[in-house]
Amino acid sequence: MKSKTLLFGFICLILVVMSACGSKTGSTSKDTNSKSDKTLVLAAYGGSYEKKMKETVIPKFEKEFGVKVQYITGSSVDTVSKLQAQKANPQIDVAFIDDGPQAQAKSFGLLAPLDEKIVTNLANVYDIAKDKDHIGVGFGIITTGLAYNKKLFEENKWEPITSWNDLADPKFKGKLVLPSISNTYGIHMLVMAAKANGGSETNIEPGFEKLKEMAKNAVTFDKTADVSNYFLQGQTVASAWGSSRVFTLKESGFPIEFVIPKEGAPALMSTVSVVKNAPHEELAQKFVNYVLSEEVQSEFAKSLFDGPVNKNVKLEGDILEKIIYGQEQVSKLVKIDWESVNQKRAEWTERANKEIEVAH
Structure with a gap:
């Protein structure tokens, strides 16, 4: 009887240990997944831009890269103000800013250079849309x-x-x-x-x-x-x-x-930039590359009348009368200092x- 009791107790002890181990393993797995669950934070324009981004551009990026995107709406001036306020501890990964305020943000040291190994579409962009130091890039020309x-x-x-x-x-x-x-x-x-x-x-x-x-x-x-x-x-x-x-x-x-x-x-250039010391800098670089892709450039041209900066974008029909399109038209534009x-x-x-x- 005593031996049966000891055996029963020993079995119970084993079950408790196994349960604890299983629980610990499950907990570790959950924490790991939680840490890998990234949310890319964008600060960008409202209105028609926000509508198009949320309808098509963002969902495709989320699906392709298995991430979530948070959208913070604001004007270019609002966004630069946020970046200044967060300079010591950035909360934003990618900033959409008009070229004038973007130049200010660059001078304040708020933006990071683009990594050409990740932002490979930069090679296909018209020179007028490029920054001499590759800090941000124009993604739409009007x-x-x-x-x-x-x-x-x-x-x-x-x-x-x-x-x-x-x-x-x-x-x-x-x-x-x-x-x-x-x-x-x-x-x-x-x-x-x-x-x-x-x-x-x-x-x-x-x-x-x-x-x-x-x-x-x-x-x-x-x-x-x-x-x-x-x-x-x-x-x-x-x-x-x-x-x-x-x-x-x-x-x-x-x-x-x-x-x-x-x-x-x-x-008049709409620009997209990676924030300096962004929480998810590599993912931010990938998002900029995505925005410069032929697919997204075509979306912006057809929906928002933004002339594509990617030289490889092919468009035809009535839209060509409403946008800046092609090397000949782009070359005639004046780039403001x-x-x-x-x-x-x-x-x-x-x-x-x-x-x-x-x-x-």
Whole structure:
């Protein structure tokens, strides 16, 4: 009887040990899986960009790489502010920023160089979209040019505008809404007015002189970067505006036309960058490569009117009339020297507010 009791106790002890070991093994396995479960954090644009990213781009990336993607919505300025606040302990892996603010983020040391061994699609990207240090890359090209109401021009028997200087034509007095220098379109207009009159980013005075002439025709200076309502309500017959926004309004049936001025039009680049010391840097590099792929580039072109930066993207049909596409068109664009602009931007903004925009 005693031996049976000992045997029973011994069996129970073995079962308890086995159970404990099994539990420990299971627990270790679960922890390991938990640690390998990565979530890539993106800071990116809202609106149509967010919709397209969440509908198609992100789900395909999550499936291909077996990860989750968290999307933080915000403007370029908002994103740069977040990156600055988190500099000591970054929480964001990938940042989508317009080229102007992106140049600022680079100068603040907030972004990491792209690894060309991982971002292999970088080799297929137009030079205009590349950073000289490979810190971030443009993933979509639009341009700031001139937009005008074709119907009103025809009624007034006006010739289509062809030059940045045309915005200073006295016949437009009281008929223009122009972009404020506080947004990218306004900066582009100032720089191109300078270039059209012998100046540049480092010699901006000719731009200010011409902007003062343009201001005599302006009803107001728009700070929202969206002059569509001014066109719709007949408050402006022309303006400096982005190609993608013009074609979006044109798709609604409004008689608006887009013009690349004879002096050239600046590229307005949406960029994607890996954050310096990102929690998942390698995965972030893979995401940038994914965004530069032919498949995703085609998605952005068809849905958002972003000209593809990948030279190998093949498109055809009506979309070609609404985007910057191909080497010939890309080569005509002006690449803004944002390093020089950002050094003077606060000064220019204050000057424009006091000397030009305050009266409106």
